[in-house]
Amino acid sequence: MRKTHQFSILLALLALWTVHLFSSCQWLPANEINYFDLYSEAFILLFILFLLWVNIRVTGKTTQTLRLFYGLCLLFIGHVHDLLDEIIIISPAYLSLILENIASDVGIIFITLGLFRWSSEYKAQVNLLKQQKLALTSASNTDSMTGLYNRRFLNSEFKQELAQADLLNAPHTLLMLDLDNFKKFNDRFGHLQGDILIKHAAQIIKTAVRSDDYAFRYGGEEFLVVIQGDLPLARQVAERVQKIYRNTEHRLDTGEVTEISVSIGIMPLLNGMEFEQALNKADQALYQAKKQGKDCIVEAATDSPSEFKTPCVGNTIASDDINPLHVGKVF
Ligand SMILES: Nc1nc2c(ncn2[C@@H]2O[C@H](COP(=O)(O)OP(=O)(O)OP(=O)(O)O)[C@@H](O)[C@H]2O)c(=O)[nH]1
Numbered sequence: 001m002r003k004t005h006q007f008s009i010l011l012a013l014l015a016l017w018t019v020h021l022f023s024s025c026q027w028l029p030a031n032e033i034n035y036f037d038l039y040s041e042a043f044i045l046l047f048i049l050f051l052l053w054v055n056i057r058v059t060g061k062t063t064q065t066l067r068l069f070y071g072l073c074l075l076f077i078g079h080v081h082d083l084l085d086e087i088i089i090i091s092p093a094y095l096s097l098i099l100e101n102i103a104s105d106v107g108i109i110f111i112t113l114g115l116f117r118w119s120s121e122y123k124a125q126v127n128l129l130k131q132q133k134l135a136l137t138s139a140s141n142t143d144s145m146t147g148l149y150n151r152r153f154l155n156s157e158f159k160q161e162l163a164q165a166d167l168l169n170a171p172h173t174l175l176m177l178d179l180d181n182f183k184k185f186n187d188r189f190g191h192l193q194g195d196i197l198i199k200h201a202a203q204i205i206k207t208a209v210r211s212d213d214y215a216f217r218y219g220g221e222e223f224l225v226v227i228q229g230d231l232p233l234a235r236q237v238a239e240r241v242q243k244i245y246r247n248t249e250h251r252l253d254t255g256e257v258t259e260i261s262v263s264i265g266i267m268p269l270l271n272g273m274e275f276e277q278a279l280n281k282a283d284q285a286l287y288q289a290k291k292q293g294k295d296c297i298v299e300a301a302t303d304s305p306s307e308f309k310t311p312c313v314g315n316t317i318a319s320d321d322i323n324p325l326h327v328g329k330v331f
Pocket residue numbers: 178179180181182183184186190191192193194195198219220221290294
């Protein structure tokens with residue numbers, strides 16, 4: 001029903017009710033007045049008036065608030081009638097009863113409908129807000145280019161989560177990964193191709209780790225992976241990343257296939273060790289991997305601060321002088 005129609009019906013009822021009241025009322029003798037009912041009706045009326053006042057003050061009127069408004073007006077009419085019933089004789093009685101009941105019943109129907117629709121809309125809005133909040137949280141925690149977790153998430157929620165996790169029962173290990181000679185790649189093929197290569201590497205890291213491990217884009221072409229597992233498992237993960245990375249062709253727009261490699265430093269998160277400390281050691285291990293010729297994995301020694309347990313194993317590029325950037329043509 002359109003709003004103008006609803007309003008016209010309400011006005012018509014109001015007019016009918018007023019005419020009916022003024023044309024047929026007679027005062028009741030004082031001893032026939034039921035004061036208890038009178039007070040109770042007066043209280044209900046005040047309450048309805050209060051609800052009307054609240055309704056009028058609601059900003060941003062919608063169909064639902066208007067429904068409530070009409071419903072409250074009708075209820076008000078019905079109850080005024082009820083109140084007057086206590087002090088005057090309204091005749092004919094059947095008309096009075098009908099008017100009183102119609103006004104109250106239609107009013108309650110309007111209010112129920114309004115509240116029902118209002119609560120459905122409210123529920124839908126709450127669900128939408130929850131979804132938006134989830135989307136915003138996820139957007140603020142992830143790196144827009146790669147879809148991996150970002151540094152903001154690492155430094156805030158992740159460190160808290162890790163601090164709460166029982167490290168004694170669940171060992172964690174850090175892997176720091178860095179693409180080799182990326183600057184040369186950028187200089188040769190341009191930043192756009194560099195971005196594509198970063199995405200390619202991120203995709204490989206995602207494939208190589210389990211869903212409950214954490215993979216971050218730590219800096220430009222630098223990644224951090226935190227796995228739930230010990231050093232041997234971390235080495236397996238690192239070797240898997242390198243293997244997939246080597247075996248996954250990265251083709252440029254020009255048709256060339258790049259063979260840019262990745263170096264990895266590993267450090268277990270020892271019990272009682274600060275995350276930053278472990279991060280520094282993983283970074284030192286990565287530095288060693290670079291120093292030892294790149295394209296390799298180095299584990300940081302957990303006992304002495306400056307030693308590194310493993311020499312480079314997967315080193316395929318001897319030094320920076322020997323064409324560090326392998327680029328082959330696709331046939
Ligand atoms: N395309 C692109 N390049 C970036 C991005 N972030 C950082 N870089 C570039 O990455 C390069 C990193 O250079 P370096 O830190 O010298 O690292 P590298 O050339 O890989 O040298 P090694 O790590 O020793 O192998 C710099 O030229 C940065 O400008 C990015 O989001 N996109």
